[in-house]
Amino acid sequence: METSLQLRSLVKSSGELELSLAKVPLPEPAADEVLVEIQAAPINPSDLGLLLGPADVSQVKVAGAGADMVVTAPVPQQFMRALTARLDESMPVGNEGAGKVVAAGSSPEAQALLGKLVALIGGATYAQHRIAKAADVVPLPEGATAADGASCFVNPLTALGMTETMRREGHTALVHTAAASNLGQMLNKICIADGIGLVNIVRSAEQAKILKDIGAKHIVDSTSPTFMDELTDAIAETGATIAFDAIGGGKLASQILSAMEVAINRNAAVYSRYGSSVHKQVYIYGGLDLRPTELARSYGLAWGVCGWLLTPFLMKIGPDAAKLRARVSAELKTTFASHYTAEISLAEVLKPEVIAAYTRKATGEKYLIVPTKDA
């Protein structure tokens, strides 16, 4: 039987993470399924949780080579409880990707996709092949390569999900942190096109420049000594009352709420003992800073800090999700273009020096796995 390589992540109850390439049987598609040869799959920040978990990657050990390489790293004891549900289960990895349909089931829908380039989401994309329902893959538009389409779900739909959430919850402008990321750049393009006020919070002059160069209007640097004043001014100017925060830990979410409250109260006619009645919202969608979130609660009681995740959001908006997907497809090579630092093979994902590179989460750096590439 023919086999195919699939990247696996395993956390053992002994306290060790193990990455390996499993040889899995190449499956036959059922009537309504297609078999996709994956040609490109991005390493998004949201993939790292399942791929590496809280393992200490500074202590990786390597055994074997090429497709037989096995990499291990210790998982600090305090994180083991949170991993109970995945212990000793070898898990495929990779949220999204794109590739060519090389086999198709008997249904007309599946047959119509044979030979086409498609994008897909839903896990197990760090592999040479993946089975998918014909209805779940998205044919790429004319002229788009697998690399163009590999990242067409997570970042584009998250960026559109932010402006869509903003509108649905009655806000008119927004704040974004770690704003020079690939995602943040897309968000700027969307907000410029749609005329939405966007306050970009960055952590360095280099990041500020990236955004300035693509036309961002409000950029504040959290390392500036006058950060809070600048943030408050930008929020007052845009009227932003909702923020999306990729940082998570520390005081930033709380600082954003404080700045919103001060901006709102600048024009308040009367004192309200419970703070302004305008609802101020921060959605935490990432965890670049793993420390606890610290909320000073110095902004009355009309505020919320909540987790935000793409899939439940798309389920909640139901049929409207199709509109967001159509926009991504139409603007795949413009608004939603991704840029990759390097293309790596499946085996390279396991190499210690490559692990060090893609876990650095440097701004603007993004790695693309090309499973068709030799190790």
Place this chain on the structure above:
Amino acid sequence: METSLQLRSLVKSSGELELSLAKVPLPEPAADEVLVEIQAAPINPSDLGLLLGPADVSQVKVAGAGADMVVTAPVPQQFMRALTARLDESMPVGNEGAGKVVAAGSSPEAQALLGKLVALIGGATYAQHRIAKAADVVPLPEGATAADGASCFVNPLTALGMTETMRREGHTALVHTAAASNLGQMLNKICIADGIGLVNIVRSAEQAKILKDIGAKHIVDSTSPTFMDELTDAIAETGATIAFDAIGGGKLASQILSAMEVAINRNAAVYSRYGSSVHKQVYIYGGLDLRPTELARSYGLAWGVCGWLLTPFLMKIGPDAAKLRARVSAELKTTFASHYTAEISLAEVLKPEVIAAYTRKATGEKYLIVPTKDA
């Protein structure tokens, strides 16, 4: 012109809080208004913010005596910015109260209230008299005294607001902190009557006993060395996925979310890399602990921590608020009975030893201002 005493709180830009009894002209009610002689007004925790703000009450200074007494206390510099909107403005205090209608405007609605005992909410109840719209006061049921009706808004409607919020947001059981408070006792009575699972978090054996004596089923003590296990068990047993937290500061809100997540995952069939998809919610409605709220975010992304305030909630539910009010009226001397530690005069509110008593916020202690009482 006749005058009436009204308690005032003033924060001066010099950094000093001043409490005094102002002599204000006794107003004539307009056609649709009534003049209420306030006979009872409670000091709720939610009144202390406007009354004393962040002033250091261990350093109060007294000048004068009786109705001419003026009390001052320093406001630490770091809190002054948050008080900008109320600086140098003498503010009346007191959220709710009850008393007798001693004058009424010409409208039939106002005239019908003349001589009746009524309850009212909306500020300035720490006073001998208060003008109110006839439509805004609630006649007390037969046999109820002003003391019975003085606290019929804030605590009863907050407790009912909690179970109402629970139902509206799709939860079936709840967690409450500082659970042996007057409010917490009401909440237990409501939940027992309505068959709602309630996890009570207390901070001492004495508090646990108060709740046990009124029939509470799930009581966990946060000072217990096995607190997290007990909390998780109680949450698993009740299925609680929403909490109302009066503490605010520290790790408690985060611990509740953690316990909910562990309880939900006990029966989870598959590992979800982003945590359970069940939304876990904590509403912070008080600030007994003024330190920052620390969120560990070890419970996936389906969670929210938000401020909760009664008035906007009542506005949101619109006409349904009348149903809650009707229940309070019907159960005023049972479910919603308040017990007071002491009755104090308006002048006594300003006495240093009395300030020390009502700012202690000891469990079960509650003070009732009786403006008709002599100093």
